[in-house]
Amino acid sequence: MTAGFPINPDPSGRRRVEQGSHAESFMCWTCGSCDAQCPVNIRTNRIRPQKLVRMAYLGLLDELVCDPEIWYCLGCRCCSSVCPNRVKPVQVAAYARMEAVRQGAVSRSVRDGCRAACIRLQYARAEAASKFMDGLSSDFTCRLPPFQARDKDRFARASPANAFLCFNCSECGSACPIFVSRRVFDPQLIMRMVQFNMISELLKSSMIWLCIGCGSCTAACPQKVDACGIIRGLQKTAVLQEAVDPDFTSRFIAVEQSIYHRFVANVDAVLGFHAD
Ligand code: SF4
């Protein structure tokens, strides 16, 4: 006989999760794209959004609320935005967390502790990016011509000129999972700096490297400003124009790996798990 544990699908549990999360887990065809896009999974292998969706589909609500993976989720929506079937793993995780608190599986203070770990993660990333920018030439000047409001590419998505459509409503900041403080990172502030043609300053700034490319800002913008594409474009330009040293991205990726591992360890500590 094969060793293992039985899985008992629960149709009523499936209905409850679906009604609570609206994640449409029944549409999942297990392609794994969400796993490949999840920033926490990529760096730590400790959360699999596809698995959470599978559990939701099987109606395993009791198991979901006790699964520590729901607390490793940053709520960044990278999984949902990449899903070809419009399944929303992020909403399964959010619903399971809410249920975990409601059912008393975890206390409110544990929930708040996990939230605080998410915030600390972003501060740690900001600090690492900022440290890696130190020592760069301070007289760096962008070689691009100034972006004009009447640029012929004004309506082209991902063109910095597209930022001129921004009317500063703050929706992008509200949707951004990295936004913990305006001083740390704010897509609205970056769009404002593009409007003021502060491209050189942005290319030298560690801020642009904090964006994880989830696209939530672009999806939330009523003006169809593609802040995600613009910030990605700034990152590419910073490398091409040597505003950062050639090793910057590989060093930042390496340090992020350890920062994300520390984040998961912090969440484990809040949940009461201890390393052997
Ligand atoms: S990306 Fe969508 S369809 Fe693919 S495994 Fe994830 S939830 Fe399922």
Ligand code: SF4
């Ligand atoms: S919301 Fe982000 S962190 Fe959470 S499962 Fe999806 S991709 Fe991973």
Ligand code: SF4
């Ligand atoms: S959501 Fe769009 S219009 Fe609003 S601040 Fe952000 S970029 Fe500007």
Ligand code: SF4
């Ligand atoms: S893509 Fe937009 S919402 Fe996502 S991290 Fe970058 S700025 Fe924030």
